[in-house]
Amino acid sequence: MFPMLYKxxxxxxxxxxxxxxTETRVRYAETDQMGVAYHANYxxxxxxxxxxxxxxxxxxxxxxxxxxxxxAVSEANVRYHSAARYDELLRIHTTLTDxxxxxxxxxxxxxxxxxxxxxxxxxxxxxALGSNHRPISIPAELRARLEAVAGP
Amino acid sequence: MFPMLYKxxxxxxxxxxxxxxTETRVRYAETDQMGVAYHANYxxxxxxxxxxxxxxxxxxxxxxxxxxxxxAVSEANVRYHSAARYDELLRIHTTLTDxxxxxxxxxxxxxxxxxxxxxxxxxxxxxALGSNHRPISIPAELRARLEAVAGP
Amino acid sequence: MFPMLYKxxxxxxxxxxxxxxTETRVRYAETDQMGVAYHANYxxxxxxxxxxxxxxxxxxxxxxxxxxxxxAVSEANVRYHSAARYDELLRIHTTLTDxxxxxxxxxxxxxxxxxxxxxxxxxxxxxALGSNHRPISIPAELRARLEAVAGP
Amino acid sequence: MFPMLYKxxxxxxxxxxxxxxTETRVRYAETDQMGVAYHANYxxxxxxxxxxxxxxxxxxxxxxxxxxxxxAVSEANVRYHSAARYDELLRIHTTLTDxxxxxxxxxxxxxxxxxxxxxxxxxxxxxALGSNHRPISIPAELRARLEAVAGP
Numbered sequence: 001m002f003p004m005l006y007k008x009x010x011x012x013x014x015x016x017x018x019x020x021x022t023e024t025r026v027r028y029a030e031t032d033q034m035g036v037a038y039h040a041n042y043x044x045x046x047x048x049x050x051x052x053x054x055x056x057x058x059x060x061x062x063x064x065x066x067x068x069x070x071x072a073v074s075e076a077n078v079r080y081h082s083a084a085r086y087d088e089l090l091r092i093h094t095t096l097t098d099x100x101x102x103x104x105x106x107x108x109x110x111x112x113x114x115x116x117x118x119x120x121x122x123x124x125x126x127x128a129l130g131s132n133h134r135p136i137s138i139p140a141e142l143r144a145r146l147e148a149v150a151g152p
Numbered sequence: 153m154f155p156m157l158y159k160x161x162x163x164x165x166x167x168x169x170x171x172x173x174t175e176t177r178v179r180y181a182e183t184d185q186m187g188v189a190y191h192a193n194y195x196x197x198x199x200x201x202x203x204x205x206x207x208x209x210x211x212x213x214x215x216x217x218x219x220x221x222x223x224a225v226s227e228a229n230v231r232y233h234s235a236a237r238y239d240e241l242l243r244i245h246t247t248l249t250d251x252x253x254x255x256x257x258x259x260x261x262x263x264x265x266x267x268x269x270x271x272x273x274x275x276x277x278x279x280a281l282g283s284n285h286r287p288i289s290i291p292a293e294l295r296a297r298l299e300a301v302a303g304p
Numbered sequence: 305m306f307p308m309l310y311k312x313x314x315x316x317x318x319x320x321x322x323x324x325x326t327e328t329r330v331r332y333a334e335t336d337q338m339g340v341a342y343h344a345n346y347x348x349x350x351x352x353x354x355x356x357x358x359x360x361x362x363x364x365x366x367x368x369x370x371x372x373x374x375x376a377v378s379e380a381n382v383r384y385h386s387a388a389r390y391d392e393l394l395r396i397h398t399t400l401t402d403x404x405x406x407x408x409x410x411x412x413x414x415x416x417x418x419x420x421x422x423x424x425x426x427x428x429x430x431x432a433l434g435s436n437h438r439p440i441s442i443p444a445e446l447r448a449r450l451e452a453v454a455g456p
Numbered sequence: 457m458f459p460m461l462y463k464x465x466x467x468x469x470x471x472x473x474x475x476x477x478t479e480t481r482v483r484y485a486e487t488d489q490m491g492v493a494y495h496a497n498y499x500x501x502x503x504x505x506x507x508x509x510x511x512x513x514x515x516x517x518x519x520x521x522x523x524x525x526x527x528a529v530s531e532a533n534v535r536y537h538s539a540a541r542y543d544e545l546l547r548i549h550t551t552l553t554d555x556x557x558x559x560x561x562x563x564x565x566x567x568x569x570x571x572x573x574x575x576x577x578x579x580x581x582x583x584a585l586g587s588n589h590r591p592i593s594i595p596a597e598l599r600a601r602l603e604a605v606a607g608p
Contacts, residue, residue, distance in 0.1 A: 028355065028365075029190050029348045033183040033238055033521075035589075039529040040181060040499035044333045047496075051332065051391065061332075062391045065489075073495040077533045083589070086185055087355065087366045133491075133539070180507065180517075181500045185369075187437075191377040192351075195344035196485045203484065203543065213484075214543045217337075225343040229381045235437070239507065239518045285339075285387070333496060335489040337542055342485050390489055 016151030020053045022092040023113065026084050036083035042120050043076055046108045049094035050124070053106065057096075057149040058142070069139060071126040074103065078122040082112075089113040095151040101137050103127045104146060168303030172205045174244040175265065178236050188235035194272050195228055198260045201246035202276070205258065209248075209301040210294070221291060223278040226255065230274040234264075241265040247303040253289050255279045256298060320455030324357045326396040327417065330388050340387035346424050347380055350412045353398035354428070357410065361400075361453040362446070373443060375430040378407065382426040386416075393417040399455040405441050407431045408450060472607030476509045478548040479569065482540050492539035498576050499532055502564045505550035506580070509562065513552075513605040514598070525595060527582040530559065534578040538568075545569040551607040557593050559583045560602060 024045060032038040054061045064071070084090055091111050098105035103125055110120040130136040138146070176197060184190040206213045216223070236242055243263050250257035255277055262272040282288040290298070328349060336342040358365045368375070388394055395415050402409035407429055414424040434440040442450070480501060488494040510517045520527070540546055547567050554561035559581055566576040586592040594602070 025352075027348060028184055028351055029192060031185040032180055033185065033187045034526055034528065035185045036528075038181050039532060040496045040503075043496040043499065044331060047332055048329075055391075060391060062389075070490055072490065072492075072539075073536060075533075075535050076495060077531075079531050080529060083528075085366075087359075087364055177504075179500060180503055186374055186376065188376075191380060192344045192347040195347065196483060199344075199484055200481075207543075212543060214541075222338055224338065224340075224387075225384060227381075227383050228343065229379075231379050232377060235376070237518075239511075239516055332488055333494050336484055337487040337489065337491045339489045344485060 016095045018057065018149040018151055019093055019095045020049065020056050022049045022052045022094065024048060024090050024092070026086050026088050026090065028086055031086050036085055039078070039080060042078050042080070042110060042122060043124070045090065045092050045110055046076075046078075046094075046106070046122050046124055049092035049108055050106050050126075053094040053096060053149075058145050064142070068131050069136070069142065070129040070133070071104065072129050073124050074127045075125040076122070077124075078120055080120050082117055082119050084110070084112065084119050090119070096146060096149060097123070097151060098125075099138075099143060099146045099150050101143070102135055104138075168247045170209065170301040170303055171245055171247045172201065172208050174201045174204045174246065176200060176242055176244070178238050178240050178242065180238055183238045188237055191230070191232060194230050194232070194262060194274060195276070197242065197244050197262060198228075198230075198246075198258070198274050198276055201244035201260055202258050202278075205246040205248060205301075210297050216294070219291075220283045221288070221294065222281040222285070223256065224281050225276050226279045227277040228274070229276075230272055232272050234269055234271050236262070236264065236271050242271070248298060248301060249275070249303055250277075251290075251295060251298045251302050253295070254287055256290075259303075320399045322361065322453040322455055323397055323399045324353065324360050326353045326356045326398065328352060328394050328396070330390050330392050330394065332390055335390050340389055343382070343384060346382050346384070346414060346426060347428070349394065349396050349414055350380075350382075350398075350410070350426050350428055353396035353412050354410050354430075357398045357400060357453075362449050368446070372435050373440070373446065374433040374437070375408065376433050377428050378431045379429040380426070381428075382424055384424050386421055386423050388414070388416065388423050394423070400450060400453060401427070401455060402429075403442075403447060403450045403454050405447070406439055408442075472551045474513060474605040474607055475549055475551045476505065476512050478505045478508045478550065480504060480546050480548070482542050482544050482546065484542055487542045492541055495534070495536060498534050498536070498566060498578060499580070501546065501548050501566060502532075502534075502550075502562070502578050502580055505548035505564050506562050506582075509550045509552060509605075514601050520598070523595075524587050525592070525598065526585040526589070527560065528585050529580050530583045531581040532578070533580075534576055536576050538573055538575050540566070540568065540575050546575070552602060552605060553579070553607055554581075555594075555599060555602045555606050557599070558591055560594075563607075 030041045093109040097107045108122045128138045182193045245261040249259045260274045280290045334345045397413040401411045412426045432442045486497045549565040553563045564578045584594045
C-alpha cells in the first residue's frame with residue numbers, strides 16, 4: 001500500500017526505503033479562525049511522525065526516555081505550502097536524514113491523503129540529553145541503530 | 153481596582169475576600185474555525201487562575217510540586233454562557249470553595265473585560281498526589297493555609 | 305448526584321447499539337510535567353469521538369457546518385479516574401444520550417486499550433447555532449436522524 | 457548560514473527602535489513530560505509577539521482581518537537555546553525585519569525575564585491572503601505603515 005505513496009512524494013524522501021508514514025485527521029481543536037489548521041500544529045504532527053519512525057525502527061520513544069536518553073528539539077524549520085482543513089486526513093512522511101554524535105535531523109513531508117497535495121515540508125534537529133538534562137553523546141548502540149535507518 | 157468586578161459577579165464568588173483575579177488575552181492559537189475560542193481552552197484559563205490563587209495565597213505551585221505534593225484534576229465542570237473571541241482581554245475570577253482531607257475544589261468565573269459579560273463558570277476538583285502519584289492527604293500545614301483562604 | 309450519572313453512563317454505553325469507538329494515541333505534546341496527559345486534552349478527545357459519531361451516523365460534521373448549523377459546546381463535565389500516559393493507545397466510546405429541540409448531549413468513556421482501564425467519563429451538551437451564531441432549533445431532518453441514533 | 461542569521465537577529469533587535477516586547481508566563485498546559493515547555497508553543501509565543509507588534513504600530517490584527525487581509529504563516533524557523541520551565545516569566549522581543557509586496561518577515565528573541573537568558577530565536581514569514589484565501593499584494597497603505605516600522 002505504501003510504495004505508491006513513496007513514488008508520489010518527491011525528492012530526497014522518495015528514495016528512502018526507511019521512511020515511515022503516519023496518518024492523522026485534523027481535529028476541530030487544531031483549526032483557527034482563518035478556517036485552517038493553526039501553523040504550530042504541524043510541529044506536533046512532525047513529532048507524531050518522529051515517534052512512529054523511532055518506534056518502527058528502534059523501539060518506543062517512551063522506552064528510549066526510560067533508558068535515560070531524552071531527545072530535545074534544538075531547531076525546527078517548517079515551510080507551509082497549502083492549508084490543511086478540519087477533518088482532512090493527513091499523511092506525515094518521516095525520514096531520518098542526519099545522525100551525528102550528539103544530534104539527529106529528521107525531515108518530514110505532510111500531505112493531504114485525498115489528493116496527495118503537499119501541505120508542508122519540515123526538518124527538526126534533536127539533541128541527546130542525559131538524565132540531568134545536559135547534552136550527551138548518543139549512546140553507541142542507539143547511534144548505530146539510527147545510522148542503519150538514516151536515509152540519503 | 154477590582155471591587156467593582158466583585159460586585160458585578162454574582163453568587164458565592166462575589167462575597168469572597170480571598171478571590172484572585174487573573175487576566176489573559178485570547179490567542180489566535182486558541183480560536184477555532186467557528187471564530188471563537190475553542191472550549192477546551194477554558195480549562196487552561198482556569199488553571200492560570202488557580203496558579204495565581206495558589207501563588208498569591210500560599211506559594212508558587214512549582215514550589216508545592218517540589219515539596220512533593222502534586223494536585224491532579226479529578227473533576228472539571230464548565231458552563232459556557234457566551235463566546236470569547238480573538239484578542240479579547242479576559243478576566244478569570246478564582247475562589248477556593250472547598251477544602252477536604254484529600255481534595256480541593258476551586259470555582260471560576262471567566263468574563264470579558266471590555267463589557268464585564270460573563271462568558272463561563274467552572275469548577276475543578278483536585279486531589280493531592282504524593283511523589284509516586286498515589287493519593288495522599290494534603291499535608292497539615294498546607295491544608296491549614298488553604299482553609300484560611302477558602303471562600304464561603 | 306454523580307453515582308447516578310455513573311450508573312447511567314456505564315449502562316447506556318454498554319447497551320447502546322449506536323455507540324461509536326474512536327482510537328487515538330497520546331501525543332508527547334499532550335503530556336505535562338506531571339508525566340501524564342494534561343486534563344484539558346480529554347475534551348479534545350471527546351470532540352474526536354463526537355466527530356466520528358456524527359460522521360458515522362449522519363454525515364461529516366464539516367458538512368453539517370456548511371449546511372449552516374454549528375454545534376457549540378454549552379456545558380462540559382469530565383471525571384478523571386486514572387491517568388493517560390505518553391504513547392498509550394486510548395479508546396473513546398461515544399453515545400448520544402439526549403436530543404432536544406435546541407440541544408444535544410453526548411456521553412463518553414475514555415479507556416486505555418492495553419488493559420481496558422477506564423480513564424475518564426464525560427458528557428458535553430451542545431446547542432445549535434445558525435449562521436449568525438444565534439441559537440436555533442435543530443433542523444427537523446437533522447433532529448430526526450439524531451433521535452434515531454440516540455441511545456437509551 | 458545560521459551564524460549570519462544570528463548576527464543579524466541580535467543586531468537588529470538591539471538596534472531597532474520599533475521592536476516591541478511582550479511578556480507571558482509559561483502555563484502548566486504548555487509543559488511536557490520532559491519538564492519543560494513543549495517546543496511547538498514557542499510559535500504561539502511568537503504569534504503573541506507579532507500580534508502586539510501589529511497592534512502597537514498599526515492596529516489590532518483583528519481589524520486587519522476584518523478589513524479583508526489575512527496574514528498566513530508561510531515559513532517558520534526556530535532555534536532553541538535553553539529550556540523554558542513552568543511558571544517562568546518570558547519576554548518576546550519582536551521586530552519586523554522584511555517587508556515585500558506579498559510577504560512580511562518577523563524576527564523574535566524569547567528570553568527568560570529572571571536572568572535575561574536567551575531561550576530561543578525565531579523568524580516567521582507571512583503572506584497576505586484576500587477574502588478568498590488567495591495570495592494578494594499587501595494593500596499600499598498597510599504596506600507603507602509596515603515599512604515605516606520595519607527594523608534595519
